[in-house]
Amino acid sequence: MDYPMFLQLLDSTLRLATPLLLACLAGLFSERAGIFDIGLEGKMLMAAMSSGAVAYLTGSVWAGLAAAILGSMLFALLHGLASITFRGNQLISGVALNFVASGITVLIAQDLFGQGGRTPPLEGAARFNPIDLPFAQEVSGVPILGPFYAEVISGHTFLVYVAILLVPWSWWVLYRTRFGLRLRAVGENPASVDTAGVSVVRLRYAAVMITGVLCGLAGAYLATGLQAGFGREMTAGRGYIALAALIFAKWRPWYCLWACLLFGFLQALALRPDLIQNSIGISVPVPALDALPYVLTVVVLAGLVGKAIPPRAGGEPYVKER
Amino acid sequence: MTKLPTWADVVLVPLISLSLAAIVSALVLLAIGQSPREAISVMVDGAVGSPYAWGYTLYYATSFIFTGLAVTVAFHAGLFNIGGEGQAQMGGLGVALVCLALPWPHWTVALVAASLGAAAFGAAWAFIPAWLQAKRGSHIVITTIMFNYIAAALIVYMLVDVLRPDGQMDPATANFPPGTALPTLNQIPGLDLIFVKKVPANVSLFLALAAAALVWVLLWRTRLGYEIRAFGKSEAAARYAGINPVRITVIAMLISGALAGLMSVNNVMGEAGRLVQNSSEGAGFIGIAVALMGRNHPLGVILAALLFGFLYQGGAELGLWTSIPIELRIVVQGLVILFTGALDQMVRMMLGVVFRPRAAKAA
Numbered sequence: 221m222d223y224p225m226f227l228q229l230l231d232s233t234l235r236l237a238t239p240l241l242l243a244c245l246a247g248l249f250s251e252r253a254g255i256f257d258i259g260l261e262g263k264m265l266m267a268a269m270s271s272g273a274v275a276y277l278t279g280s281v282w283a284g285l286a287a288a289i290l291g292s293m294l295f296a297l298l299h300g301l302a303s304i305t306f307r308g309n310q311l312i313s314g315v316a317l318n319f320v321a322s323g324i325t326v327l328i329a330q331d332l333f334g335q336g337g338r339t340p341p342l343e344g345a346a347r348f349n350p351i352d353l354p355f356a357q358e359v360s361g362v363p364i365l366g367p368f369y370a371e372v373i374s375g376h377t378f379l380v381y382v383a384i385l386l387v388p389w390s391w392w393v394l395y396r397t398r399f400g401l402r403l404r405a406v407g408e409n410p411a412s413v414d415t416a417g418v419s420v421v422r423l424r425y426a427a428v429m430i431t432g433v434l435c436g437l438a439g440a441y442l443a444t445g446l447q448a449g450f451g452r453e454m455t456a457g458r459g460y461i462a463l464a465a466l467i468f469a470k471w472r473p474w475y476c477l478w479a480c481l482l483f484g485f486l487q488a489l490a491l492r493p494d495l496i497q498n499s500i501g502i503s504v505p506v507p508a509l510d511a512l513p514y515v516l517t518v519v520v521l522a523g524l525v526g527k528a529i530p531p532r533a534g535g536e537p538y539v540k541e542r
Numbered sequence: 543m544t545k546l547p548t549w550a551d552v553v554l555v556p557l558i559s560l561s562l563a564a565i566v567s568a569l570v571l572l573a574i575g576q577s578p579r580e581a582i583s584v585m586v587d588g589a590v591g592s593p594y595a596w597g598y599t600l601y602y603a604t605s606f607i608f609t610g611l612a613v614t615v616a617f618h619a620g621l622f623n624i625g626g627e628g629q630a631q632m633g634g635l636g637v638a639l640v641c642l643a644l645p646w647p648h649w650t651v652a653l654v655a656a657s658l659g660a661a662a663f664g665a666a667w668a669f670i671p672a673w674l675q676a677k678r679g680s681h682i683v684i685t686t687i688m689f690n691y692i693a694a695a696l697i698v699y700m701l702v703d704v705l706r707p708d709g710q711m712d713p714a715t716a717n718f719p720p721g722t723a724l725p726t727l728n729q730i731p732g733l734d735l736i737f738v739k740k741v742p743a744n745v746s747l748f749l750a751l752a753a754a755a756l757v758w759v760l761l762w763r764t765r766l767g768y769e770i771r772a773f774g775k776s777e778a779a780a781r782y783a784g785i786n787p788v789r790i791t792v793i794a795m796l797i798s799g800a801l802a803g804l805m806s807v808n809n810v811m812g813e814a815g816r817l818v819q820n821s822s823e824g825a826g827f828i829g830i831a832v833a834l835m836g837r838n839h840p841l842g843v844i845l846a847a848l849l850f851g852f853l854y855q856g857g858a859e860l861g862l863w864t865s866i867p868i869e870l871r872i873v874v875q876g877l878v879i880l881f882t883g884a885l886d887q888m889v890r891m892m893l894g895v896v897f898r899p900r901a902a903k904a905a
Contacts, residue, residue: 258683258687298880301885302880302884302885303884306884306885306887306888306891307887308883308884308885308886308887308888309883309884310884311622311624311683312622312830312834312879312880312883312884313880313883313884313885315624315827315830315879315883316876316877316879316880316883316884317876317880318876319827319872319873319875319876319879320872320873320876320877320880321876322869322872322876323869323870323871323872323873323874323875323876324570324869324873326867326869327570327574327867327869327870327873328574330574330867331574331575337867337869452869457691460687460688460691463684463687464684464688467684505699505702505703507695507696507698507699507702508695508699510691510695510698511691511692511695511696514688514689514691514692514695515688515692517684517688518670518674518680518685518688518689518692521674521678521680521681521684521685521688522674522678522680523678523679523680530681
């Protein structure tokens with residue numbers, strides 16, 4: 221594999237890692253507040269459909285983005301109702317909402333456009349187009365770093381850069397603000413937060429709604445950035461890979477970035493099995509690459525590589541003592 | 543919160559949850575400009591309106607009984623086995639390997655062998671998550687989700703690179719030998735009077751019913767079942783009573799995985815006659831809805847499986863005869879899971895208001 225080829229691979233790594241990263245950070249907020257969320261997949265799907273449909277109807281990708289966030293937040297609210305207000309089983313709620321999303325996105329898209337559950341292809345201002353960073357052309361002549369800047373760093377869509385910037389932002393919110401401290405506390409020991417006079421319910425709703433917004437970005441990116449329009453089941457398990465990445469990252473923002481880049485790299489490799497064949501001379505079956513993120517996560521879960529300890533109060537509804 | 547009488551908890555809560563799911567589904571239909579009345583009549587006609595329709599409903603129900611029982615057994619041990627889908631697909635691999643291994647002389651012999659294969663492969667796929675949960679404390683929900691995807695990838699590899707016959711384009715195994723064909727209901731003497739046309743429901747329906755009876759005996763009439771339920775109620779108390787948590791976790795998941803795997807006898811051996819990609823078609827997940835709806839009791843599971851069989855066959859008919867997309871059944875399935883599994887407290891709170899004055903009067 222030569223250098224330009226490698227850069228291409230990194231370029232698609234970044235593109236494929238973006239939805240994972242957004243969903244992973246989304247899950248980070250919810251789970252750090254003690255609300256397990258296996259409904260990332262459903263929220264992304266709902267967001268993807270909303271953005272695809274609204275962007276097509278209005279011709280504006282920004283309207284699509286807003287619709288994506290609203291659609292995803294609606295599902296987040298339902299998850300919050302079930303798991304916070306009614307103290308239901310968070311895992312079951314997540315599973316249920318994934319199914320609802322999987323079906324209802326097709327129903328709505330079919331009703332609106334009658335194209336077999338797809339939205340019509342988006343073009344022009346209805347989707348996010350690549351942004352060329354300053355000086356990309358000028359520095360591309362610089363050896364090694366120049367092409368890296370021009371090929372890999374520059375030329376992505378808006379939401380790719382947003383996703384990357386959200387990593388330090390998440391770190392700052394969770395570790396450097398009062399809200400973040402309380403949010404993490406509510407995931408470890410909600411009773412102590414309650415004793416301090418802070419509302420557990422309000423904090424957890426806030427966390428779940430942030431999850432909704434971030435999943436909205438992830439879904440919008442799928443339908444308006446990575447691809448041009450919504451297709452049925454277009455998330456293709458990305459919500460679960462993001463969940464795996466979150467565990468792989470041991471519920472920490474910067475680790476989320478590395479985990480998602482790794483899993484994105486594996487996805488990029490799975491698209492180009494010939495590259496592995498050419499560079500190491502062994503043909504690796506594509507399914508093995510597809511399965512690798514999940515296998516790696518199981519290995520981490522098994523505690524073979526460090527230990528992944530989830531937030532202590534995760535998955536348990538908080539009942540105020542009477 | 544008012545404690546509900548047992549009958550209300552067992553009968554009323556699921557019925558109200560189901561009605562809520564039905565109402566929301568009807569609203570969804572209205573919202574996309576379809577008629578719920580027409581939808582329900584097409585579904586009833588196509589799923590229970592004739593013996594032929596019943597033949598399909600029962601076929602789906604057979605699979606759902608197996609996967610529902612799988613979730614039930616794990617639930618009683620306090621484990622949420624969300625990996626029924628992967629275990630069922632691995633069970634399908636077991637069925638395929640057994641069926642293709644020998645020129646089976648008669649379907650009875652093949653059925654026994656294939657059932658063992660399906661159960662063994664399903665159980666094996668549940669073993670690693672179980673062991674990791676028991677020994678390393680890895681959350682079984684997450685590991686079983688991961689194993690669903692690993693199973694899917696493994697099956698793709700097996701079908702594309704290993705089991706696909708030379709010269710065949712689609713990723714599937716060869717057709718099973720004729721000796722493995724299970725009699726369908728229209729081929730069984732006596733039942734052929736009712737089922738005159740060929741239907742997919744087959745003898746594995748009776749295997750499923752037997753499995754339900756066995757699960758009941760296991761859970762409520764054996765020492766092991768008692769240990770499983772005790773462990774599920776309170777791990778600390780069970781441990782104190784000398785119940786080995788590792789043993790119970792692993793055994794409960796092995797049984798659960800075996801039951802999920804057994805569903806492949808119905809669809810892979812009984813219907814398709816070969817293994818294809820994604821053979822279980824989501825039945826593993828429907829098992830969750832079936833177990834929740836059936837209140838984790840084998841009898842309830844059978845009833846709920848029939849209900850979902852109706853929903854699946856009826857939904858397929860909708861896709862055929864109306865402009866309502868077949869995906870409606872996934873929405874209904876999700877809503878049933880949501881209302882019975884996650885919003886059940888909401889229903890109980892609502893009922894609590896109804897029952898409170900009466901309870902106060904009695905006191």
